[in-house]
Amino acid sequence: MFNIGFRGSPFIRDEENLLLGRLEGFGLHEDFWSPLDYWQEEQYEVQWRQGIQRVLDGKISALIVSMRDPELSNFIDWWLLYAFEDQVIFQNQMLFLQNLRAPFNTDDIYTSIRPYRRHNLEGEALSEWRVPKCALQDFMK
Template sequence: MFGIFFKDKDTSFDNGYGMHILASISLGEYVEELHIPIDYWGIEEYKNSWATSIADGIEKKKHSVLITSMHEPESLNFISTWIVYYGGEISYVQNKIIFIDDFPEFDASKINEYVNKREVLNEDGFKISEWIVKTKDVIDFYDSIIGLV
């Protein structure tokens, strides 16, 4: 299974850094809880961004960058993302922080352009944590967020 799922869409909370909503990401059998900020983007903006990124990534057979923390662009320092790297029937998913200062003309609608090809070692030579999911599960998630399922 793969997907990012909002828990209770009607219940938000302030975690000291603005309003958030509980969600989880399913990566095969691994599930991680997420606190997704909703001060700037709402649930639909996240879903639209994910759908656009997945469609682009699958079409180009590269990767999709799924933003899970978007804030006001003027005060934005970084965004949390989950990147899906497509590898045929299986895909590799990595969690990555993207620092906005690295991209002076940052545009969230072009998020896939800010990530390079998959790397398995970080700059210090350590293995980057990643999860393996079925590409079909990513496509099923895409279908669910655009309303086909």
């Protein structure tokens, strides 16, 4: 089973409008807080479906779970998706915007995805989930 979606209603915390979301895949789950000041709930959901379809088409992809105005923010929280044979590898990362060669483009977010790496610069294994492609295909139905 695979699922990504929102749970409950938006609320204000530290003057920021937030919505609780959850990513689930084969016994694992990760809760996240999505700010609603720059993107609304529907924009996240549209991007998630586009991102999932993209990885099912064999391309590197991402699911943004925390999007703030890139001109005012330091980072974006996203899950990178890499297709390998009959599985999709998920890696949760913070995209630090000041490290990009060009400004982050919300119309073409996928150009900011780095190639797949199993280890970080220090040689430590990155945390990742592996989910069968068929679970993502079922989600898209």
